[in-house]
Amino acid sequence: MKNKNRKMLKVIVSCALCVAAIFSVNSQEAVRPATPPARPAFRMPNIVVSPEVLPDNKVTFRLFSPKATEVSINGDWMTGVGASEPLVRNDTGLWTITVGPLTPEFYGYVFTVNGVRVLDPGNPQIKRDGTRNESILLVPGKESELYAVNNVPHGTLAKIWYNSPVLKLNRRMYVYTPAGYEDGKDEYPVFYLLHGGGGDEDAWTTLGRTCQIMDNLIAQGKAKPMIVVMTNGNPLQAAAPGEAPARPATAAGESMFAMGQGLFEESLVRDVIPYIKSHYRVLANRDNRALAGLSMGGMQTLNLTGKYPALFGYIGVMSMGLVDRSAMGLQPDPEQDAKLEALKNSGYKLYWIGCGVDDFLYNSVINLRNTLDKTSFKYTYRESTGGHTWANWRIYLSEFAPLLFK
């Protein structure tokens, strides 16, 4: 026993020496301010721990900067555009703030240092919202438990490329297959999930925490195992920035025209759905096909279900309704009522609308509901607090997914 311990100790010490040697020069590690929770074994002395979630869900942020004269933080928990709070400097140059207690949630935040937007150097975890990156903070607890990576079976996320003859592009999309898919022979229902303007195929998995939400809902028996397909809804874009071949800059008008023509919607029907059907084990019928989208994706959902009333059994419209076309100098869609009538009589299973009371598109949702009410079109309405935010869209996904395919 003693010998074994001594041998183990020797191995430990030797390995530690070896690794320390490697890490002292390794370009992956040198000069880097390590983040303790990720790899405590290689923690450097005097590193800055940030963010630190305290037991009462207060959170301390720290930034070391003797030369800065103004440091503030902006986080998703604050209200008001451009809201921020100052950090306070101690005499070593360490800037600190403790906020909260914060409601358990998946937050983004950034520092501003002398007027410059700065990601937390102590925190390797970030998310991209369009062209903007933010540091990530997950405050654990009941409200955020579906967003956490828990000890449950995890699905696979595949980043695949498919040809779109409609858009004349080789394009990227993400496909989530639930745990068990790889090991079985079952066929699965499919949920098409569309992002909003400014986003891309990456949005729902990073900002929307789709993999975590679906893993957790399925493990808890609250949602049926399903395939979730997350496309890129920008008709002229092959993939997220940097992930597609460079192409000539697109004129604003070209992009708008493609959007106005419903080209992405056509592509979903003619390129994406057939691809999924031929490459995955799917239950390829309406009652096993769902569609939801937020904002621009909500408009695409309205367009798609209007044009193809027999395609989707489950429909989710998030933070989008019927916008006032006359305010944009457009005639009302003369076919709108006919389309909604066709959809109403098509035998859909669920038409779900979600919106926050502070959403700038709230009135369009009232407009949609009034229009549906006129013809006794059945739908489920979920009104939340808050506005046009990922906090709401994660909640909507968490509530919509359990209603599917049942």
Added chain:
Amino acid sequence: MKNKNRKMLKVIVSCALCVAAIFSVNSQEAVRPATPPARPAFRMPNIVVSPEVLPDNKVTFRLFSPKATEVSINGDWMTGVGASEPLVRNDTGLWTITVGPLTPEFYGYVFTVNGVRVLDPGNPQIKRDGTRNESILLVPGKESELYAVNNVPHGTLAKIWYNSPVLKLNRRMYVYTPAGYEDGKDEYPVFYLLHGGGGDEDAWTTLGRTCQIMDNLIAQGKAKPMIVVMTNGNPLQAAAPGEAPARPATAAGESMFAMGQGLFEESLVRDVIPYIKSHYRVLANRDNRALAGLSMGGMQTLNLTGKYPALFGYIGVMSMGLVDRSAMGLQPDPEQDAKLEALKNSGYKLYWIGCGVDDFLYNSVINLRNTLDKTSFKYTYRESTGGHTWANWRIYLSEFAPLLFK
């Protein structure tokens, strides 16, 4: 025709209005300094373009910060630890520097603003190296053409979870399947590709540009279509930071011990290879199985091929050799010569060693080569300029992959 144009113009204007309305408040877009190459349609006035690659491969970086008093840049093209160059402020508070011309390459860079490490706010594209994020710059040209996303068929990258009884973890790995895999019935050779210390399963695809390199090599007919499996080589880590359930902090000794015991290596043999065999269409024999790793992954490659000489037909050891065990207070491995002898006689197809002349492990590679030379062990040696860097590992992958399975 005129009518058509007018109609198109109307659609464009209307859509532009609509999208502008959405974007003016949309939380995804508001207040964001947009990056023009990504979505020129939504370009805001007066935004900062950074980085800008000029026709002669000089590169201009810009940062807007009227309040900063010191702004510098550190980039992979600079030599020397901690090298940096100052940006110059104009009277509006815009800081600028033009560097180069730069050799075409996939670079990382960061700004330092009043002593704080800052990712380029004008550039949404970043990469994570362990716990450190950097902004990305791809200077196009011959030397970097394999790293670019080109107009070629793209493989699928799947982030999958598998059970590891050896490590008692549900773990994540990345599997690249080449273009055509999803549409065919063929069986493919498999290349297991290991990262270095401080890295994780994300490293080879983000820092190593594995998907781009493999897509391009395969499209050019230079590499055979193959499956590439990228594991997490840290035996106590289920997945990259933030991607796995939180677990208690690991004592340094525990982590080292697991590493010293070769637990990851055992897991590759007993958990990973069987999983790949049972879940993918693979040519499950030695001549269709390759293994390579860099630094820590190179050591794991040495360990694996020493213990299992009949497992891999193609072996790549990057930036790692035989370290001087006596300097670490360890006895020489009494079985080392026997292991190498067994490997030598095992009928492997390729034993490939790559190292840079400035690598801090260069002497260990000399040691490895001398040891192999003593017994006329056949190997291919590639000596590059530079040191222990991803610039070299991308080159090694670009050169090693074409040699496989031929």
